[in-house]
Amino acid sequence: MLSLGVAGVGPASAAHVACGQTLVASTVLDSNVGPCATGITIGADNVTLDLNGFTISGNPTAGEGPGILLRGRTGATVKNGTVTNFDAGVAIERGSGNTVTGMQILNNRGAGGDYGDGVAVFLSNSNRITNNQIRNNGQYSGVGLIGSAFNVIDGNQITDNNQNPNNTSGIRVENGPASNDNTITNNRVVNSGLDGIQVFAGGSRNVIRNNQVVGNRREGITVFAGGNNNVIETNQVQRNGAHGIFIRAAAGNFPAPAGNQILRNYSVGNVQFDLRDGQPTCGTNQWHGNQGATGTPPCVFNP
Numbered sequence: 311m312l313s314l315g316v317a318g319v320g321p322a323s324a325a326h327v328a329c330g331q332t333l334v335a336s337t338v339l340d341s342n343v344g345p346c347a348t349g350i351t352i353g354a355d356n357v358t359l360d361l362n363g364f365t366i367s368g369n370p371t372a373g374e375g376p377g378i379l380l381r382g383r384t385g386a387t388v389k390n391g392t393v394t395n396f397d398a399g400v401a402i403e404r405g406s407g408n409t410v411t412g413m414q415i416l417n418n419r420g421a422g423g424d425y426g427d428g429v430a431v432f433l434s435n436s437n438r439i440t441n442n443q444i445r446n447n448g449q450y451s452g453v454g455l456i457g458s459a460f461n462v463i464d465g466n467q468i469t470d471n472n473q474n475p476n477n478t479s480g481i482r483v484e485n486g487p488a489s490n491d492n493t494i495t496n497n498r499v500v501n502s503g504l505d506g507i508q509v510f511a512g513g514s515r516n517v518i519r520n521n522q523v524v525g526n527r528r529e530g531i532t533v534f535a536g537g538n539n540n541v542i543e544t545n546q547v548q549r550n551g552a553h554g555i556f557i558r559a560a561a562g563n564f565p566a567p568a569g570n571q572i573l574r575n576y577s578v579g580n581v582q583f584d585l586r587d588g589q590p591t592c593g594t595n596q597w598h599g600n601q602g603a604t605g606t607p608p609c610v611f612n613p
Contacts, residue, residue, distance in 0.1 A: 327343050336359070339360070342365045343367070349375060379403070389412045427482075463481060489513050516541075533567050573599055
């Protein structure tokens with residue numbers, strides 16, 4: 311790969327960037343980039359890539375990897391443009407304290423393997439994914455957190471991520487190892503191929519608050535076995551194809567979810583149950599103040 315700029319923090323400079331370049335200084339694009347067989351790599355900490363309203367594009371067929379890759383980076387920012395037609399839009403791998411904001415992340419699709427998300431966060435902590443439009447990505451998710459903690463996903467429009475109707479979810483809080491202590495707030499998650507927001511097996515202490523989760527193919531919000539002490543609060547969960555909010559039962563080597571707080575959500579118009587706990591008496595999960603027309607067992611309607 312080619313490198314552009316001198317490593318270190320400094321004012322961003324306008325630059326003509328080509329496919330496959332590694333950026334080691336803050337950069338403002340001066341034109342569109344692509345179609346590319348290989349995307350752009352952020353190659354130093356504390357670098358800002360300002361797309362300046364321009365687009366980085368891949369090819370219609372899979373195999374380019376991510377459009378923008380932050381591997382092992384800290385304090386980098388990607389903002390203000392479009393990434394489209396890669397295997398993933400933006401990928402953060404083993405990094406921390408990075409920000410992706412004000413982006414349009416569209417039509418990125420993987421064909422198996424690691425990539426298949428609009429934004430993929432692998433084994434990375436304390437990153438911020440904020441105020442982006444994330445649409446029509448797959449086959450895994452609009453935003454995927456894999457073995458990642460203390461990340462913030464806030465204020466995004468995550469819509470039509472349904473390239474695989476049996477797999478693609480809006481937001482996946484995924485294990486391998488479990489993703490814990492993440493904050494998912496103020497997002498609109500609509501028309502995903504599978505679930506709107508899903509916390510995979512073992513995911514714990516995540517906060518899911520003030521989201522609109524509407525018209526997803528299966529569950530609106532779901533926590534799988536072994537997911538403990540998550541907070542699901544003041545979300546609007548409507549017209550999803552199965553359950554609105556579903557705390558699942560034990561499965562495989564994972565025990566039933568425990569200590570989850572499901573509080574003051576508005577969950578109505580979902581095809582099966584608006585509110586559901588997979589344990590007959592809700593176990594140690596706390597359901598309080600939720601509005602829903604249908605639910606099971608009765609403890610989901612605790613005042």
